[in-house]
Amino acid sequence: MNDSNIVWHDHHVSKSERSEQKNQKACVLWFTGLSGSGKSTIANALESKLYEMGKHTYLLDGDNVRHGLNKDLGFSDQDRIENIRRIGEVSKLFVEAGLITVTAFISPFRSDRKIVRDLVESGEFIEVFIDTPLEICEQRDPKGLYQKARKGEIPTFTGISSPYEHPVSPDIHIQTAHHSVEESVSSIIEYLSQKGYLDASTH
């Protein structure tokens, strides 16, 4: 029955309501670092730990973005910028959804990371530098990419034929040569806890 006398209050569920419902403060933990630096490993371990703690998270990485949303993009400079732009915009949506969002992409350029930082509100962007020396990354070479890059089979490869601009003042600095995955996760959790992200009531 169409009763036009009913006044429907046009309520939108707010970002803070979505965060509070999950007893946390939404943010994006933006991991940056060389290929093979350990971004995905630490990001997955962090997510598992946060899940155990009852926190609501989501991880954006090459696995779920490259073959889906960004499958139309290649590796030209323009496409790499567009790749990060879209990931930034999607991260913003996940933050609005109230989730602790983790992203694991090389994201080598300061300007691109700044674009994402500026997309979200102050305090919502947490830059996590996964700092592993190039020699170690190349030694690990989990996907055999460095070997290919050295042979010239990958024309632009970060750290070899394309620059990696390390963060000047990352919010969290993880040196994997000196810390295990477990220690790295603990230090990120401690940061989140101290800054009040793991409890909706703290400010």
Add this chain to the structure above:
Amino acid sequence: MNDSNIVWHDHHVSKSERSEQKNQKACVLWFTGLSGSGKSTIANALESKLYEMGKHTYLLDGDNVRHGLNKDLGFSDQDRIENIRRIGEVSKLFVEAGLITVTAFISPFRSDRKIVRDLVESGEFIEVFIDTPLEICEQRDPKGLYQKARKGEIPTFTGISSPYEHPVSPDIHIQTAHHSVEESVSSIIEYLSQKGYLDASTH
């Protein structure tokens, strides 16, 4: 300390774990209908109701997508297809995050809606047809768009100069000429409840 003897179990938080944590089954409620049909109003009211029920949702609509992720897209046929493709891919990510995801876009073409349905798993895509006669939409004309379209100021406008392909067998069919917003929301909630989306333990 880098103790390479520590074996770190590489655990990924799964889609079902994310859903179960929220005591629900993730899905995408894909609203389709003419401009002015009531998609956004009903979608927001539905979200508010689900939020009151303690459910974890997110709404993708023009407000948060057009000026962000899809701000590079215009209204050519190609761009409209890309618009829906990206929204579909992002919906898929939100479903993987365990959320009951609601989208409110005209999405006039069956082929585009089918692409999205095929992106997600069986049972995760729920097509919601917001069925409002063109005459009523045009009479409401909340944004003055029909008036502009009739004057020829909008070259391709769904229902006027571009077709709307109504769903052949929508999962949920809402006829707004006969039902209030509140009734519409109730019928969607009933569908979700009966099909087990509001309880992680039902199958």
